[in-house]
Amino acid sequence: MAVGKETFGVMHPVKGFRLGTAQAHVKKPNRRDLVLMEAAGGSSIAGTFTKNAFCAAPVTLCKGNLQALSGYSENPILLITNTGYANAGTGEKGLTNAKAVCSALAEQTGSVQSNVFPFSTGVIGEPLPVERIVKGLPDCIASLSEQGWDDAAHGIMTTDTRPKGVSVQLELAGSTVTISGISKGAGMIKPNMATMLGYVATDAKVAPELLQRLASEATQASFNSITVDSDTSTNDSCMLVATGQSGAEITEQNADVFAQFKAALMDVFLQLAHAIVRDGEGATKFVAVEVGGALSVDEAREVAYTIAHSPLVKTALFASDPNWGRILAAVGRAPIDNLDVTGVSVALNGVMIAEQGAVASSYTEAAGAAEMQKEEITIQVKLGRGDASATIWTTDFSYDYVKINADYRS
Amino acid sequence: MAVGKETFGVMHPVKGFRLGTAQAHVKKPNRRDLVLMEAAGGSSIAGTFTKNAFCAAPVTLCKGNLQALSGYSENPILLITNTGYANAGTGEKGLTNAKAVCSALAEQTGSVQSNVFPFSTGVIGEPLPVERIVKGLPDCIASLSEQGWDDAAHGIMTTDTRPKGVSVQLELAGSTVTISGISKGAGMIKPNMATMLGYVATDAKVAPELLQRLASEATQASFNSITVDSDTSTNDSCMLVATGQSGAEITEQNADVFAQFKAALMDVFLQLAHAIVRDGEGATKFVAVEVGGALSVDEAREVAYTIAHSPLVKTALFASDPNWGRILAAVGRAPIDNLDVTGVSVALNGVMIAEQGAVASSYTEAAGAAEMQKEEITIQVKLGRGDASATIWTTDFSYDYVKINADYRS
Missing domain, CATH: 3.10.20.340 (ArgJ beta chain, C-terminal domain)
Incomplete structure (x- = not known):
């Protein structure tokens, strides 16, 4: 049950951002449960994370990577998400397991661990089934495509009853800029942040420091302003990636373009957050x-x-x-x-x-x-x-x- | 549904404290819904109240009375409780209505308004049916009895599935001292305090200032340490009355007697608070x-x-x-x-x-x-x-x- 009609519409591809999914049987058979996203080399990346003291192992690794990269990489950045297990409350073993997945993915793609961002959502406290996840990676890699948004939106779902995606395009400085995003979450939804994962990508070019400020501001007004049940998850993460491949550059100096881009970005975040509330567990209003x-x-x-x-x-x-x-x-x-x-x-x-x-x-x-x-x-x-x-x-x-x-x- | 077996046991009468009930059809017919309690002249009285900014009209009047009396009266003190309507969120009209009930009771008993403490529990925001309540007062007065605890415990119930009463006796300084109390509440139960009403009476003699300190301390460890649904009511009130008619006097100077009395009092409060949780709305644990x-x-x-x-x-x-x-x-x-x-x-x-x-x-x-x-x-x-x-x-x-x-x- 969810409130209002499904809003999942046309997802415009974002140049330089590819998505792939797999059925890895992480917890249950016959469902897409592993999602890989890849931002091409030269992308900026920003993120906001749960403030729960028991933050999950993947959150710890993501924060470390973000710092190590200073929000920018000449090489591709990989985001790997599994459902079924949250890998939270799992102590040192949880970190080891998350690193094992990242390491396997880095090896299979010729990347390095600091460029691999892991995300997990599901039951807290049970160990991550590393072997099953690693076995699913080749299918994810093989299916990487700029057209992969729909499958990815389904692949990150847990108790969600429907996929959540928002995509807008606008003309900025003579280029068509796309902002597309997907989110998941339906329960343990509360300020700072929700049991939610959000991934928003744009082909605008945005410097890392500005991208992080935009991510933080947009998160506060959207994902940090919703609540289903007052419980803050251990795994909340929202990532914002800018590949720069549209040719349009966003700077604060170019105030008009900046304002248009920011408004569109805020709107994408807000719609993704609202979609989570509308799909809140048991929601009728x-x-x-x-x-x-x-x-x-x-x-x-x-x-x-x-x-x-x-x-x-x-x-x-x-x-x-x-x-x-x-x-x-x-x-x-x-x-x-x-x-x-x-x-x-x-x-x-x-x-x-x-x-x-x-x-x-x-x-x-x-x-x-x-x-x-x-x-x-x-x-x-x-x-x-x-x-x-x-x-x-x-x-x-x-x-x-x-x-x-x-x-x-x- | 409630957790554990019903603990309502023998309620020992408290010398100088009488209780009467009536079916006043306050909201629904054929149920005891109006309860009068009377502490004989020479009693001390103390109270603790909700911290909700929208406190109900009766709470405002009770606080005023407590201050006016400085916690002691040579004349009888009357406590009148209706169920059905909370008389909260009712503005000036709510105060007028509560005063009208108190005034009628004062007139019928030859008392004065400052000796009449009103209590209401039920739906918020709807006006108090003053006429029906006033019509029920004569039955309350006529049935006043030191044996009235059982009926009163039933009379203050709303969504409660069972009455809540605790009574203990102990030998102090050569006298038998009784502490008896009843409470109600099942939902809107949260710190500071619950949608709860509590009335505890003892025939020990306790000076007003000490009685108030004991009431505050016992409330903090009991009614202010329970929660059913995190909602704090507008009407919470807990009253503690000491008639002094047992002959035993409680002072801090007599440390041993004081410690025994305090322990027994704390236990009565705690058991009454636990009874509310056990009867929490829908509780199975x-x-x-x-x-x-x-x-x-x-x-x-x-x-x-x-x-x-x-x-x-x-x-x-x-x-x-x-x-x-x-x-x-x-x-x-x-x-x-x-x-x-x-x-x-x-x-x-x-x-x-x-x-x-x-x-x-x-x-x-x-x-x-x-x-x-x-x-x-x-x-x-x-x-x-x-x-x-x-x-x-x-x-x-x-x-x-x-x-x-x-x-x-x-």
Whole structure:
């Protein structure tokens, strides 16, 4: 089950970026579960990663590689992703296993380990089946193609019910620039970041330092602003690659081109993040929580997350019950100081339900119920104490969420 | 559904403390939904209340009364509790309505408003049906009795599946001292405090200032250390009354008697708090999360709450799945600085599952699964960075939790 129609559209190839997949039987037979991506020599690379202290072995290796390369390589960069096993909570053995996969791939492609970035997603704590993954590498290599986006989007899925991909093209400085990206994730989705993997590639030319800043900013406004179940994964990684093969160069000095490119990039990230929420485990609603009138963006985010994480708000959303008292209660327990509730107002899709801290005089249960029936709901909260605002996207909490997560390992 | 057998036992009367109930049809017909308690003149009274900024109108009035009385009254103190409506998020009208109930009760009993403490629990945001409640007061008054504990325990229930009461007697300084208490609450249960009401009475004599300190300390270790769903209610209140009619006086100077009394009081609070968790909405497990080796008690509580609130940990508990990776992931995302995961160990009911940040060499899936099957589970986490510890009690997350909270208002 997912909210809204599938948005996976035409994926435009990105010059210099190839993708290959294999059925490696990593955990289950007969499914694409191993995905290789290759950025041609001369590419810049940037990344953002989970802040979970128990970060997975592949995350540790990726961070090291990024540093070793200083975000740029004259030689091809390889990204290898397996599903089935997260290779997290696996200690030293986990690092050894991840390195074994990278080493085998480097050998088979004539590359070096610092150019091989590993990614894993799946069950935490169980050892990575290195042998099965290594056996799948030749099929991945053989199928590398700039047309490989669709297969790759399927290959990185776990509890996802549908592939997630966004692709845009724009004319910049006389060249056609493509930005294409795929993501995965449906549960353990929470700030900083989600159980999510995201890969975005562009054929624009972007210097490593600028690319990293763009990646960080786009991640904060997208993948770090969504939550399904408040659990932050050990494996979250989002990579941004720029091959430079379109001929268009992006610099801050060329302000107009920069602004257009950045807007398109932010949009790709945001759409990929929204796709994860729409496919949230058991989701029946797509919910934006907009908090305004805060003293700071952090404060607005705290309040929005408190609402978005409240099991009582989420079950009311599932039931299409305009139980706005639960929203007020969540606002009231958010970790902010000296909230004057008489300044607080709450609206649902623009229908005012509470103002000055109590039910709005214009509110009717019928009007609230009509909005709660919808698949797409915006909860608008105004705190009345400042000018800062923030939006967090989330889902409801359904029987299916419990079912999916109670059954996941079986 | 609730975990463990019903613990409601013999409730010893407390001299000078009477309880009466009525069927006032506050929200639904044919159930006890209005409860009056009366502490005889000469009683001390103390209380702890929700920290939710949207605290309900009755909470505001109770706090005012407590201050006005300075915790002691020569005249009887009345506590009136209705279920059905929380009278929260109701603004000025809510205060007016709560006062109207208190005023009517004061008039019918020859009391004054500052001696009448109101309590409400139920749906947030809808107006209190003052007329129906006032009509029920005469039955409450007529049924006042020191034997009224059982009826009162039933009368304050909402989504509770069973009454919650604890009563102990002890010999102190030649007198028999009784401590009896009842509580309610099953959802919106989270630190500071729960959607819970607690009333504990003793016939010991305790000075107001000392009584308030004892109430605060006992609340912190009990009602403020439980969580069902991470939602803090607008109405939480816990009252502690000492009538003094047993003849035994409790002072800190008499250290031995004080220690015995305090231990018994703490135990009553803790048992009442545990009863709420055992009856948590949809609960099938009773879970203690013990975190040790922390730098501070606050840090230990943060980690314990992060585990106890994790939907993924809670659904794994429901599924009896020893998915310990989810516990590690929760520890890793807890808001504490510079956690060295190689110092972290996790055990389930004493069975070591992770040590040095990875799966324990002695661990077997069969051993983990055997413990997860049990109704009572202790998750023991050691952070390896200090000497502080804390325990938080919680439940699992089941289909029934979603069902109860998606259907609550209908």
